[in-house]
Each structure stands twice: as structure tokens, then as C-alpha cells.
Amino acid sequence: MKNLLHIQSLKAWYGPAQILFKINLRVNSGECVALLGRNGAGKSTLVKSIMGLVQRQAHSFQFLNQDASNWATDQLVRAGIAYVPEDRRIFTNLTVLENLKVGRPQHHVLGDGRAAPQWELKDVLELFPRLQNMLNRSASQMSGGEQQMLSIARSLMVNPLLLLLDEPTEGIAPVLVEQMSQAILQLKSQGVSVLLSEQNWAFASSVCDRAYVLQKGQVVFNGNMSDIQHNNLAQDALWVL
Template identity: 50%
Template sequence: MLAVEGLHAHYGRAHILHGVSLAVGAGEVVCLLGRNGAGKSTTMKAIMGLVPPSAGTVRLEGRDLAGQPPHAIARAGLGYVPEERRVFADLTVLENLEVGRRPPRPGLRPWTPQRLFALFPSLETLRHRPGGRMSGGEQQMLTIARTLMGNPRLLLLDEPSEGLAPVVVERMAEAIGTLKAEGLSILLSEQNLAFASAVGDRACILETGTPRHTMPMAELMRDAALRARYLSV
């Protein structure tokens, strides 16, 4: 579904990503892991075109998207949920969802507000509430729901559990499990290893913008030494 090869990216003269390569299969959840500053969010932004890659390829179903503007990448089928959430504070839940609406894609069951309310039941009771008057967890659910209204083929989730209460993190894991069961491919960056291990099929570990290991999540969870080397604080 998604194949990233030899991705490099810079912020000005600072070389941030050093040849990042990863792949996400159909219906698979792959977790980008690493300490703060490892390059997880930059990898997401480079895939989405928000940080223009200086080298490398980003292929979605065989089509190279590297170097294209973010709106073209979104139209191709990548949905991006930023770490900052960025809901429209003055728009209601329903209005936020309408902003994200895009035409259905061939072969995909289209997302509707009703279908999203089944995924995130708390949003239905808040449908007329402005985004700025919602909790952090509710805003995270809304941001994911708004992105799904674009009917993406693959979802990029940047730190979806950050700053959320444990009960909301649990609901988020259940929602990701539902999306995976429906065949949606997901690449997520995550600092919370317990959350990542609950939802991920494979892990890609980054260190200072360099890929170090890619492995099944179960294998990572059996390797305490590897976790201590790359993920412990």
C-alpha cells in the first residue's frame, strides 16, 4: 500500500531524516517508534509533503508522491492526522466533518457522519458543540473522524495518544482496531509503547532520523535489550 525508500529531509541546513525506508501493507498498522527527536513527526510530514523531501520516494499503491504538494497527496489517498489536532474551534462537530468531506473512492465504503458516530459514539452527543469547547480526547476523535471523511486509502496518525487520559487512550486503541479490521492501512508515530504494542502489527524504530530496526511488534516486545537501547528514557 505504502512504500517509502531512502527518504531524506532537512529543516534549513539541518539534516533531519537520513534514508528512512518503511512499508505498510493493506490492512496493516505500522508504528514509528523512537525517543523524542528521533524524527517520527518529520517522517510523517515528509510523507505528506509538509516537509519537502530532499531525496527518496514515497509510493502509494505504486504511484510516487514525493515532491508533490500536500493537497495533491491528500487527493491521492493519504489522510494525515497531525499531532496538534487543529480542529476548527468555531465550527461544530458536524461542520468540522463537512470540511473534511471528499467524494467516495472506488472500492472503498464511504465514510459518513453516521458511520463515524458508530466509531466514536461520544461525538454523536456533541454533534452541535463547537470544536473549541471540547476536551483534548474529544478533539482527537474529531480530528481522526474529519480525516476519515476524506475517504483515505491510508491513514497517517501522529502521536494519537499524546496527552490523553487512560480511558480515552483505550477507546482510541479500540477505534484503531476497528479501522484495521475494516481493511484500512495505518502508519502511526507513537511515544507510548504500551499503546503501540496494543494496536501495531510491525514496528519501525528511528534514532536521530535514521532507521535502526523494522520487526514484528511481538518480536520487539520480547526483546527487552532492544527496547532499552532505543526506546527507554
């Protein structure tokens, strides 16, 4: 696997308050990486800092082996990073179909030189078949889980290399969590990398290869998902029993 995103010594602030401290992070092509931790650990701030949505500073910030430390949010999006925030930010005054048509497709190359998947409407509907019968429905009439699927599907329409998901299973029914899991596994198989902030241990362990466990804005564990249950620092940070 080749490095897609590689960050060294990242710090982030909300105003004068420092939230993240010297975070090192790596995401390779075609893998799913979890950001785990309790509320307030810094997971969402880390995702937002990657997108340039909060004040940040890093010793090194590379995307596709390019220095992206000074890239604005729109530059990161054009380069191949898509962000699905916790509040989803769909257009509730539009239909499902209209939401899916928002955004301009980009064309990217994977870390190994292959062309990135080009997502069309039929592709995202195959990934999230539940949306197929909702195309003419107002997005305001969807459940939280359905809106989350729509938000992810919409982000895929710009053909990202890396998908950032902030708490994708928060408040979602178990049956939709399982559908979300299958969708992420399919994304991985097609070469799309995923970095997700998550508190649902079962979900994260079912889709992710590696994890970073955060506590008070610092990484206390970095390794394979299977090793978390044998690491005391990770267990203390997560309250894994």
C-alpha cells in the first residue's frame, strides 16, 4: 500500500485553546482507518483539521506525496478528499436526486497510478439501494440513517480518493449500521480509502484495518484493530471492558 495521507506533528486550536497535540497520522490507499476515543478526545477536531476547518499547524502534511499544508478546503476537495460531517449537511429543501446531483465530478489517480473509481448515479444507488425508491422524496422526510447514506452517496459523486466520515453511525438504527458497514467494505474493495471518527466499537472493528485511539487530544495507540483489546492504554482511553 502507498501513502495517501501522511501527517506529522499536527496541532490544532479552537481560538486560544489547543485541542490536538503532535498528532502523527497515516492513511494508505484502499484501507479504512478508525479514529477512536470518548467524547471530547479530539476525534472530530482531527477530521476538521485535516479539511482545514480549524486552525492547525503541522511539521508535515502530505496528500499524494504533495505538500498540502497550506491548501484551502476547496483545494483539498479538488485533490480528492471528501468530508461527511456529523450533522450531514444535506439540502433538506431538495429531493434525494437533486442532492445527488450537487457537486462537480473530479478525476483522480490512486496512489499506485490506477485511475480512481468514477462514481455515477447508478453506482451510488447500487451501493445504497435504499435510496433507489426515494429519489423524488424530499430529503427532509428521510430518517437520520437514510440522510447519512445520502450524504455519503453525494460525497462519492465527486469521485474522492479519501472519504472522511465523522461519527457515521451516530443515532442510526442497527439495520442501517449494517448496510453502512457493507458499503464501506465495498468502497475499500474499489480502492477508496476511508478515515472515520467513531465510537461504535463493533462497527469500527468490522470495517477498519487500523486505528488511532485518542485521549485528551493525543494519540495513545496506533496499530491494528485486533491489537486494541490487548493494549492497556487503548482500553483505558476507550473504557473497553
